[in-house]
Amino acid sequence: MMTRRQAIKTTALASAAFATLPSAIAQTTATTTTSSTTIAPLEQVLVSTAPQPFKLPPLPYAYDALEPHIDARTMEIHHDKHHATYVANLNKAVADYPDLGKKSVEDLMKDLNAVPEKIRTAVRNQGGGHYNHSLFWQMMKKDGGGEPTGNLTKAIDANFGSFGEFKGSLSKAALGQFGSGWAWLVMDGKQLKIEPSANQDTPLSSGKTPLLGLDVWEHAYYLKYQNKRADYITAWWNVVNWDFVSERYAKAKA
Numbered sequence: 001m002m003t004r005r006q007a008i009k010t011t012a013l014a015s016a017a018f019a020t021l022p023s024a025i026a027q028t029t030a031t032t033t034t035s036s037t038t039i040a041p042l043e044q045v046l047v048s049t050a051p052q053p054f055k056l057p058p059l060p061y062a063y064d065a066l067e068p069h070i071d072a073r074t075m076e077i078h079h080d081k082h083h084a085t086y087v088a089n090l091n092k093a094v095a096d097y098p099d100l101g102k103k104s105v106e107d108l109m110k111d112l113n114a115v116p117e118k119i120r121t122a123v124r125n126q127g128g129g130h131y132n133h134s135l136f137w138q139m140m141k142k143d144g145g146g147e148p149t150g151n152l153t154k155a156i157d158a159n160f161g162s163f164g165e166f167k168g169s170l171s172k173a174a175l176g177q178f179g180s181g182w183a184w185l186v187m188d189g190k191q192l193k194i195e196p197s198a199n200q201d202t203p204l205s206s207g208k209t210p211l212l213g214l215d216v217w218e219h220a221y222y223l224k225y226q227n228k229r230a231d232y233i234t235a236w237w238n239v240v241n242w243d244f245v246s247e248r249y250a251k252a253k254a
């Protein structure tokens with residue numbers, strides 16, 4: 001039971017929130033406030049208006065754009081559920097630290113030591129999930145694949161011997177990652193390197209610039225490929241967005 005004071009406070013807060021709500025939600029709220037079960041909907045409204053400094057970026061293409069290599073249902077769940085959950089949990093983690101909410105997720109991940117210890121693990125996992133996936137969507141495109149051109153090709157040849165060698169090494173790192181994680185092409189200083197990361201750890205947190213990342217969490221492939229991670233890795237090369245990766249390389253090198 002709510003006390004009269006709590007009821008007045010809740011109604012006042014809800015009125016303020018109501019003024020900023022989209023019309024569809026506002027209409028629902030208006031309807032429910034006339035019934036005898038007003039408390040739960042109002043609480044939901046109050047929860048939904050809590051500060052959400054980090055936002056889920058839209059998928060830059062349709063769910064089925066990467067078919068047949070990555071299926072539409074996997075993309076939908078991966079983006080709309082998994083990535084969305086990382087964003088929601090990151091917002092929860094920083095809820096009591098408004099200054100952290102003013103930082104970009106990139107800046108958060110670059111300096112985890114600046115994050116209070118109490119929420120550091122949550123930010124590392126949820127912020128890493130948000131940052132890594134935000135990049136991952138852009139690292140793929142419809143009719144992608146093939147090989148990079150220009151300066152990135154030269155750098156890959158110089159560092160790994162050939163594109164084939166590089167592809168083999170990144171695939172091996174992805175296949176060999178025990179459990180959930182990623183395989184990355186990174187810039188470490190002026191040098192290109194391949195390295196895996198566990199869970200949602202991002203190379204950014206160890207001072208490197210991620211150029212290309214391959215998500216080998218089962219949620220990235222299990223619906224279509226089940227336990228066959230190697231088949232997913234082989235297929236994934238067909239959707240790599242080399243334009244985006246080359247752009248990142250040029251910026252990192254500058």
Ligand SMILES: [Fe+2]
Binds near residue numbers: 078082133215217219
């Ligand atoms: Fe993922």
